[in-house]
Amino acid sequence: MKIEVNKIAELNGHTSPIYTLHKGTADHLILSGSGDKLIAEWNLKTLQSERVVASIPAVIYVICHIPKKQLVLAGTSNGKVHIFDLEKNEEIKVLETHTSEVFNISYSLQTNCIYTSGGDGNLAVYALDTLDFIQIIKLSDEKVRHLDFNYKTSEIAVATGDGNIHILDLKTLLEKKVFLGHQLSSNVVRYSPDGKFLLTGGRDGYLNIWQVGDYEMKISIPAHEWAIYDIAYSPNSDLFATASRDKTLKIWDSKTFQLLKVINKEDDAGHQFSVNKLIWSTYNNYLISASDDRTIMIWDIIRDEN
Incomplete structure (x- = not known):
């Protein structure tokens, strides 16, 4: 398979590094959060900013949109999670469980829970319906960076700053396995859509692929020169x-784990600084990237099977 990449647009408006992206209220809408303390909405049809969704009194490291509830959650540098009701267009609650930065917010309709994690080494759990606090789990003395769900095996994978990967039971949150994922911080975990593999990226620049079940390493790839911050699958998973x-x-x-294309500043007018977050949208199959350079870039990824 060969890949052709075309840069569709560069979205500007944020005045500080952009740390987070999330899918919006429709396929053609996305949300971004930045060091400028703003959540912005962008339109992939017009390639323009739609509106400022919220202004928050702290740097935004992560946002999470929950369509079923019409909520947007924003995790910040001071450990708070601000919750906005999109229908009421107002902030309805602030979660203050964490004592330092919030790096990840995820939710599961299967468990009906929201999960937040942060620099205090804790994973916090809340009820999705009521937003009430349920429990907190101490996973590490370092940061808890990221988590992902595997509904095929009913597991949660969690990446921590000490390099470890924690595998938790989705329903009980009991720890099933802990293993060293990376020599430095483990930054991101991503289950393959078929649930058979766990992909992890670390501060060491390695992309590691683990066999789900025994979590034995299948492949270890020196993928990047610096830390890997995100992994995103295409809509059809290939x-x-x-x-x-x-x-x-x-x-x-995704089948052979072979590198097909490098997108950089020199060859593709790519980002000037760290690339922090990705979304692979179902709208036009666009790959969307956000960076410390304060831009969001829209990429058209074209497959050449010949």
Whole structure:
């Protein structure tokens, strides 16, 4: 498989590094959160900013949109999670469980829970319906960076700053396995859509692929020169992308794990600084990247099977 990449647009408006992206209220809408303390909505049809969704009194590291509830959650540098009701167009609650930065917010309709994690080494759980606090789990003395769900095996994978990967039971949250994922911080975990593999990215720049079940390492790839911050699968799952502090995006074959394309500043008018977050949208199959350079870039990924 060969890949052709075309840069569709560069979205400007944020005045500080952009740390987070999330899918919006429709396929053609996305949300972004930045060091400028703003959540913005962007339109992939018009390639313009739609509106400022919220202004928050702290740097935004992560946002999470929950369509079923019409809520947007924003995790900040001071450990708070601000919750906005999109129908009421107002903030309805602030969660103050964490004592330092919030790096990840995820939710599961299967468990009916919201999960937040942060620099205090804790994973916090809340009821999705009531937003009430349920429990907190101490996972590490370092940061808890990211988590992902595997509904095929009823597991949660969690990446922590001490390099470890924690595998938790989805329903009980009991720890099933802990293993060293990376020599430095483990930054991102991403289950393959078929649930058979766990992909992890670390501060060491390695992309590691683990066999789900025994979690034995299948492949270890020195994928980037600096830390890997995100991994995103294409809508049909045949490709995935990695984003790195080394300013590049890379496109990979999800079956062979072979590198297909490097997207950089020199060859593709890519990002000037660290690439922090990815979305692979179902709208036009666009790959969307956000960076410390304060831009959001829209990429058209074209497959050439010949």
